[in-house]
Amino acid sequence: MSVAIENFVKAIYNNENHDITDTKPGNIASKLGISSAAATDMAKKLDAKGLLNYEKYQALRLTKKGEKMALNVVRKHRLWEALLHQMFDMSLHEIHREAELLEHETSDFLAEKISEYLGHPKFDPHGDPIPNADGEITTKDTSIALINAEENTEYIVSRLMSTDKEFFEFCALNGIKYGNKIAVKKQFQNSKMTQITIHSNTIVLNQDFTQIIYVNEIN
Structure with missing residues (x-):
């Protein structure tokens, strides 16, 4: 899948789980720095691919397939954050910025190697949970x-x-x-x-x- 698609499903996942805005195309557009029209077009395309459910004027909802893709990207992002923070003591902003780039160039094989190297961490340096290789978050959030x-x-x-x-x-x-x-x-x-x-x-x-x-x- 393209970087644009991965970023789109990840943005929906993040908004659904811990953002103060909903997942209507306009809000996803603002998050990604694209036009509302472009976000609507992307939503329609991903609906056709079975990655999300699109209805006019309604919030976007990921399908099981779309959520699995989003969690796979989130896993790679947070593993890179954990590795960069541990190895180079980079700031929280720096690790996020670099992980945004690296997440799309990382194979599932490399992600698992990073996880093994770090001792299979449950959380990244921001305190966000890291999904496992099956796309599951196994920790309970009581915060x-x-x-x-x-x-x-x-x-x-x-x-x-x-x-x-x-x-x-x-x-x-x-x-x-x-x-x-x-x-x-x-x-x-x-x-x-x-x-x-x-x-x-x-x-x-x-x-x-x-x-x-x-x-x-x-x-």
Whole structure:
């Protein structure tokens, strides 16, 4: 399949699973940087190939075949992120950028070799689950968005759901990293802001950040 098709089904999968927008062609177009007309044309073509279900004015839905393709691309992307982060200590933005290119040039054979080398990781450095070779996600996601966290409670950062360079730079500067412990001190409901402490530092985050930082409560 072409890079354009792989990116299209992956965008639908990502929007369905952890994006704040739905999967209507216009939203997929915005995500991919193409016109709405081009996205609609692609959706019709992929409907004919049995990769998704297209209905005018409705959100796009992947078929089993389309979801399997998307998960295969996601697997390769996240394995590359894990490898690049481990070998070169590249930033979260850098590994995402490079994995976007490498995912399309990677055979299933090489993906499995990378997975073996890394010890078959379950998560990438962003905290996103890595599908196995059968296109299955075997981990259970119990995380919540930081905006929904309880006050005076400690959590572990479990996921950073963004591709934005400045977001990752901010997180790196403040120690907001997958696996790190934070304490939620105060939820400011009216202003939609959250006060946290991490590494003895106190910072306040707005909802643009607290909606894409996910955490698990420390039991």
